[in-house]
Amino acid sequence: MPHRTRLDAGIVIAYQRGSHTVLTGGVVVLEDDRIVHVGREADGPVDETLDLRDRLLTPGFINTHTHLAGSPLDKSLVEDVGKRQFQYSALPDMLPARAAANDRQMMEACVDYSLVELLRTGTTTVMEIGSIGDYMADAAERTGLRAYVADSYRSGRWFSDDGRSVKYEWDEAQGLRDFERALALVERLRGRAEGRVQGFLSPAQVDTCTEELLRASKQAADELQVPLALHASQSVFEFDEMMRRHALTPLEWLEGIGFLGEWTILGHALMTAGHSWVQFSGDDLSLLAESGTAVAHCPWVFARRGVMMESFADYVARGVTMTLGTDTSTQSMIEALRWAAVLGKLSKRQTDVSTARDVFDAATTGGARLLHRPDLGRIANGCKADLLAWDLGSLFMVPLRDPIRNLVYSAQAEDLLDVMVDGRWLMRDRVVLSADERAVAARLQREGERMWPQMHVGDWAGRSVDEMSPLTYPAFDTSLA
Numbered sequence: 290m291p292h293r294t295r296l297d298a299g300i301v302i303a304y305q306r307g308s309h310t311v312l313t314g315g316v317v318v319l320e321d322d323r324i325v326h327v328g329r330e331a332d333g334p335v336d337e338t339l340d341l342r343d344r345l346l347t348p349g350f351i352n353t354h355t356h357l358a359g360s361p362l363d364k365s366l367v368e369d370v371g372k373r374q375f376q377y378s379a380l381p382d383m384l385p386a387r388a389a390a391n392d393r394q395m396m397e398a399c400v401d402y403s404l405v406e407l408l409r410t411g412t413t414t415v416m417e418i419g420s421i422g423d424y425m426a427d428a429a430e431r432t433g434l435r436a437y438v439a440d441s442y443r444s445g446r447w448f449s450d451d452g453r454s455v456k457y458e459w460d461e462a463q464g465l466r467d468f469e470r471a472l473a474l475v476e477r478l479r480g481r482a483e484g485r486v487q488g489f490l491s492p493a494q495v496d497t498c499t500e501e502l503l504r505a506s507k508q509a510a511d512e513l514q515v516p517l518a519l520h521a522s523q524s525v526f527e528f529d530e531m532m533r534r535h536a537l538t539p540l541e542w543l544e545g546i547g548f549l550g551e552w553t554i555l556g557h558a559l560m561t562a563g564h565s566w567v568q569f570s571g572d573d574l575s576l577l578a579e580s581g582t583a584v585a586h587c588p589w590v591f592a593r594r595g596v597m598m599e600s601f602a603d604y605v606a607r608g609v610t611m612t613l614g615t616d617t618s619t620q621s622m623i624e625a626l627r628w629a630a631v632l633g634k635l636s637k638r639q640t641d642v643s644t645a646r647d648v649f650d651a652a653t654t655g656g657a658r659l660l661h662r663p664d665l666g667r668i669a670n671g672c673k674a675d676l677l678a679w680d681l682g683s684l685f686m687v688p689l690r691d692p693i694r695n696l697v698y699s700a701q702a703e704d705l706l707d708v709m710v711d712g713r714w715l716m717r718d719r720v721v722l723s724a725d726e727r728a729v730a731a732r733l734q735r736e737g738e739r740m741w742p743q744m745h746v747g748d749w750a751g752r753s754v755d756e757m758s759p760l761t762y763p764a765f766d767t768s769l770a
């Protein structure tokens with residue numbers, strides 16, 4: 290017999306006739322991992338009733354682009370610094386030094402920290418593009434999060450040896466071997482944790498993968514029916530490189546080799562034809578919309594470097610499948626929603642676009658569409674019980690007339706009280722049940738302190754961490770005290 294649980298909530302964001310709706314004084318009935326009833330009353334006897342009448346119940350967020358096994362170590366490091374000749378991208382200048390300094394122990398500490406950070410900030414489904422997929426899958430299984438996991442692969446890498454230009458170094462055979470390893474991970478994860486943990490494919494970047502590798506990846510993703518994630522149109526130097534190689538925008542080239550499609554998700558598709566930083570004619574947004582290709586929009590990580598999409602509102606208006614991700618740090622979907630909404634308005638100089646509805650849809654039903662999972666991202670009969678319960682009476686959530694606007698524009702992480710995935714509570718009253726939050730934080734601090742002194746090793750100029758990323762203020766001079 291299934292276990293039936295009744296949730297009495299102050300407000301439920303329930304899904305009805307193709308849209309989220311607001312149900313005041315709502316009742317949600319669960320049978321094990323599924324929602325079986327949404328309304329004002331229960332549909333029959335239950336085994337258990339939970340009183341959430343002081344809480345707002347929403348679907349969990351689908352975070353479609355992360356690099357959990359390293360991103361937390363970007364914090365306190367990559368902000369406020371960037372080279373203008375790389376149009377403020379950290380990819381060729383800062384991140385190689387960080388990646389080279391990361392060892393296995395640091396990466397594992399990052400994953401364990403990340404899962405707690407994700408739960409505290411609303412992610413119930415995460416797509417992880419990384420390199421320690423088996424560890425990530427085990428950690429997700431242990432924590433209870435819903436996870437799609439990929440080990441990334443590529444035919445080459447970019448680097449700079451002078452701090453001025455980006456160069457490429459190729460090893461196509463290695464790329465094909467790593468592709469085989471990535472396929473094996475997808476196979477290994479099949480059926481893991483009752484399907485809660487699954488694999489997908491992620492050739493790394495449009496400018497570091499050969500056409501052969503991308504075509505093989507697309508064919509495999511179609512056969513396996515798994516998502517296919519690629520970084521594309523993420524920086525000006527990448528756009529210029531693809532233009533130099535093919536006289537096409539990155540997206541035109543991908544469309545030409547048959548890479549776009551309904552399983553394809555591009556991070557971050559910012560530098561599209563028409564963006565003011567590339568000043569190029571063309572209609573990349575149509576290529577995305579007509580092929581059903583999704584975009585993993587990660588506004589915060591770019592915004593903190595002075596880079597933004599132009600414009601989220603245009604992508605939405607053109608019918609592109611928009612989803613939200615956190616990419617690096619912070620890994621808060623609350624921040625992703627807020628920055629997507631605000632930057633969408635700023636880039637259009639317009640208030641009534643890039644609305645709370647647009648970004649909330651992207652974080653829920655948008656991600657579900659890409660995953661081909663109509664049972665995720667919504668509270669409706671038959672859907673998975675992946676739920677968030679928010680404090681309706683907190684300092685930040687009142688006055689409350691429109692719950693979604695308050696979530697997008699005012700909510701803080703502390704307003705998120707409970708998280709359920711697959712019918713299991715993973716967080717109650719802000720406490721993540723599977724991990725010791727202070728312990729994972731202390732461990733990440735120790736790993737940061739171990740990494741910072743090693744960063745000169747992988748830097749093109751051998752700079753120390755303080756030369757690469759000077760501290761905000763100098764140390765207090767005790768000799769002057």
Ligand SMILES: [Zn+2]
Pocket residue numbers: 354355356418520556616
């Ligand atoms: Zn990424």
